[in-house]
């Protein structure tokens with residue numbers, strides 16, 4: 001079984017920078033360090049309120065990355081124009097609510113009438129498109145119908161139950177994710193990614209699901225970096241995939 005790739009979400013470096021309104025720590029320097037430490041891709045979320053990553057970060061980072069940029073964004077005309085201009089390798093479409101602390105729940109792709117057109121506009125420009133969805137068969141069917149290149153399964157409910165020590169719920173959520181991966185594998189050629197709330201303690205069960213291509217991890221990895229440095233945090237996360 002292959003080990004999944006690691007995409008590091010570097011939004012929190014920008015959060016820390018913005019807390020002081022200065023120009024450090026620099027998310028681009030952080031992204032390059034992650035790549036050197038073995039990250040397979042860099043994920044960043046340009047939110048509509050620009051609370052962490054700013055437009056200038058996206059534009060400045062793109063030519064510097066040696067791996068690939070995965071730009072998370074909402075399904076809006078403004079974000080579409082930016083993506084077409086920046087040309088990231090991947091766009092990951094996510095839901096967005098202004099008041100949320102982080103991305104809560106997957107994109108309800110089954111109820112977004114213009115989604116297929118939005119996706120094909122990006123794909124026509126050579127950008128691969130991933131959909132951040134709940135591990136739900138109906139959402140997977142819609143992702144297939146919309147010809148997405150990948151899905152990213154939301155692991156937040158699994159991670160929350162694990163953190164709260166709710167073992168039955170954790171196991172149910174893990175089962176839901178495994179069933180979703182199995183279904184997507186059987187019915188499509190889309191890549192299957194996962195992410196949200198993953199930590200060194202809970203990641204192995206997800207990393208070891210056969211068929212998972214990449215895990216996108218931000219908060220816990222940047223938190224680890226506070227204590228062990230970014231280089232070690234990336235390496236330790238990859239190590240945690242195995243056990």
Ligand code: PXP
Pocket residue numbers: 009011045072092094102103132152194195196197198216217218219220
């Ligand atoms: N994947 C997606 C689509 C996300 O929106 C986020 C959070 O920004 C992550 C992965 C990473 O989640 P976390 O920061 O909890 O590791």
